[in-house]
Amino acid sequence: MFQKSEFGSAHGGASASLWLSGAIASPGPLTETREWRTRLRDWAEDVDLVPDLGQRVGSLTWFRGLATCTALCAGAIALSPGFDPIPGAPEPMMDARQFDEVRSQMITPLAMGADSGRHMGATDAVSNLRETPERPQIELTAQIGSGDSFARALSRAGVSSSDAGRVIGLTGLDMRDAALRPGTRLDIVLGRRTSRAMPRPLESLSFRARLDLAIDIRRVNGALVAQRIPIRVDDTPLRIRGTVGDSIYRSARAAGAPPKAIQAFLRTLSQQIAIGAVGAGDRYDMIVAHRRAETGEAEVGDLLYAGLDRARGKDIDLLKWTSGGRSEWFEASGVGERRGVLSQPVSGRLSSGFGMRRHPILGFTRMHAGIDFAAHYGSPIYAVTDGIVEYAGRHGGHGNYVKLRHGGGIATGYAHMSRIASVPGQRVRRGQVIGYVGSSGLSTGPHLHYELYRNGHAVNPASVSFTTTAQLAGRDLAAFRARLAALKAIPAGVQTAQGGGSARGK
Structure with a gap:
C-alpha cells in the first residue's frame, strides 16, 4: 500500500517495505514481474488519470482527465441495456364464469349490483321479477x-x-x-x-x-x-353562585352556568364596572330563567338577576325589569340604566385618537374623523346606545360600515368590519351586536374605526356625554322590590371552594 504526501511517495508500512526489498533481491522471472509492477506503480503515481476538471483548464493534465471521463461515459453507454420495452406475455382473457366470480367478490357500490363478498352468480334458472315487493311501512x-x-x-x-x-x-x-x-x-x-x-x-x-x-x-x-x-314543567329560575378564582368566566363555567348566561352576565356587569376590575375572592351571583320538563329536557332563558359582592369596591345588585314597555336593568334602589351614555363599542384598547394625523396607507396628513380601537379579529361590535340602522354595507375606504341614528342629531359610525350583523332600518338596543371587527377597506390590521356625528358633522367621540336616568316609584317600585326579594330567596346550595360554585333551582 502506498501513500502520497507533500514530500513525494512513501511506503505505507514495514510489511510493504520488506515485500519490496525481497522483490528486488529475488532473481528470475518473479524479480522481473515485481520490477514491472514497481515501474507501473511509479508511473501511476506520477500520472494523474482523474484530475479535477475544474482546475487548470486547458492544460495537458486537464485534457488527460477529459479523455478519461469521455472513455468512461462511452463505456457506460456501450454497456447500457437500452430503453426498448421488454415484451411480456399478456394475461389470458377470463371467460364468463370467471368474470362473474370476480365481479361477485368486488366492492362496487351502486354499480354491477353492488355485490360484496363471495356469492354465487345467477344461472339460467334465475328469471327477473316483474316487480319488487312493496314494504308494508x-x-x-x-x-x-x-x-x-x-x-x-x-x-x-x-x-x-x-x-x-x-x-x-x-x-x-x-x-x-x-x-x-x-x-x-x-x-x-x-x-x-x-x-x-x-x-x-x-x-x-x-x-x-x-x-x-x-x-x-x-x-x-x-x-x-x-x-x-x-307535559308538566317547572319554571323555577336557576341560581348560580360562587367565588371568582383566576377568571370569572371559568369559575362560573365550573359551577355549571351555561355559556350564554355567563356572556349576558358579563355584558351586564360591564355597564357598571370594567370586567378587569373583578378580582379573585369576589362573589358572583346570577339568576337565569329556567324551565325543566318532567321528561328531563330543560331550557335556559334570559338572565334575570346579576349580582357581585366585591372585596374592594361597590357591590352590584341588578334586576331586569319591564317599565313602560321597555325592559332594562335596574339597581336594587330602583334606579335604572343611564340612557344615552355612550358605552365603548368594542372590547379593545384605544390605538388612535381624533384629529390630524399621517395616514398609514395613503402616506399624507389628513383629518382622522374618529377614534380607533385595536381588537382581535372577529370580536363583536356593540351599539353604544339605542338607535336605528341608517346604513349597512360597503362604504369606500371604510370597508364594511354601519351607521346608527340615535335621535337629537346624534349618529355613530362603525368601520372596517369583517362581517355586518345588522340591516338598514333595524332598531337596535344599547349593547346589541351590530357587526364584528375586521380589516376591510383602507386598513393595516384588525381594528374598529368609530365615528360620532352631531347634525351631520364629525365630532370627537370623547367630547359627547348625555344622560337620562330611569327611576321607579310607587307601585312599580314596590313590585320591583318584591320580585327582587323573591329571586334572592331562591337557594343555591352551599358554596364550594374558591374558583367554583354551585347551581340549584328552588
Whole structure:
C-alpha cells in the first residue's frame, strides 16, 4: 500500500517495505514481474488519470482527465441495456364464469349490483321479477333545520302535500311564523301505498311542539287524528353562585352556568364596572330563567338577576325589569340604566385618537374623523346606545360600515368590519351586536374605526356625554322590590371552594 504526501511517495508500512526489498533481491522471472509492477506503480503515481476538471483548464493534465471521463461515459453507454420495452406475455382473457366470480367478490357500490363478498352468480334458472315487493311501512326520523319550515320538513320526508296540510290544520300551529324550533325531531311512519304512482300515506307522526306539549298524530279509520299530550314543567329560575378564582368566566363555567348566561352576565356587569376590575375572592351571583320538563329536557332563558359582592369596591345588585314597555336593568334602589351614555363599542384598547394625523396607507396628513380601537379579529361590535340602522354595507375606504341614528342629531359610525350583523332600518338596543371587527377597506390590521356625528358633522367621540336616568316609584317600585326579594330567596346550595360554585333551582 502506498501513500502520497507533500514530500513525494512513501511506503505505507514495514510489511510493504520488506515485500519490496525481497522483490528486488529475488532473481528470475518473479524479480522481473515485481520490477514491472514497481515501474507501473511509479508511473501511476506520477500520472494523474482523474484530475479535477475544474482546475487548470486547458492544460495537458486537464485534457488527460477529459479523455478519461469521455472513455468512461462511452463505456457506460456501450454497456447500457437500452430503453426498448421488454415484451411480456399478456394475461389470458377470463371467460364468463370467471368474470362473474370476480365481479361477485368486488366492492362496487351502486354499480354491477353492488355485490360484496363471495356469492354465487345467477344461472339460467334465475328469471327477473316483474316487480319488487312493496314494504308494508317505512319508519324514519326527520329534523327541522335552521331556516326550515314544518311543511318543507314533512315534504322532504315523503309526506304528501294533502297529509301535510291536514297535519298543520290539526296542530293549530302557524308554521309560517317558525312555531317549531330548529332541531325539532319528527318521528314519522309511512304506510303502504295503493299504487307506485301514489305517495305513501302518513300513518303516524310524533313531535315535541313545545317544552310543555307533545303532539301525536295517528291514522284512525282512514282519517288523521291528533292527540295533545301536556307535559308538566317547572319554571323555577336557576341560581348560580360562587367565588371568582383566576377568571370569572371559568369559575362560573365550573359551577355549571351555561355559556350564554355567563356572556349576558358579563355584558351586564360591564355597564357598571370594567370586567378587569373583578378580582379573585369576589362573589358572583346570577339568576337565569329556567324551565325543566318532567321528561328531563330543560331550557335556559334570559338572565334575570346579576349580582357581585366585591372585596374592594361597590357591590352590584341588578334586576331586569319591564317599565313602560321597555325592559332594562335596574339597581336594587330602583334606579335604572343611564340612557344615552355612550358605552365603548368594542372590547379593545384605544390605538388612535381624533384629529390630524399621517395616514398609514395613503402616506399624507389628513383629518382622522374618529377614534380607533385595536381588537382581535372577529370580536363583536356593540351599539353604544339605542338607535336605528341608517346604513349597512360597503362604504369606500371604510370597508364594511354601519351607521346608527340615535335621535337629537346624534349618529355613530362603525368601520372596517369583517362581517355586518345588522340591516338598514333595524332598531337596535344599547349593547346589541351590530357587526364584528375586521380589516376591510383602507386598513393595516384588525381594528374598529368609530365615528360620532352631531347634525351631520364629525365630532370627537370623547367630547359627547348625555344622560337620562330611569327611576321607579310607587307601585312599580314596590313590585320591583318584591320580585327582587323573591329571586334572592331562591337557594343555591352551599358554596364550594374558591374558583367554583354551585347551581340549584328552588
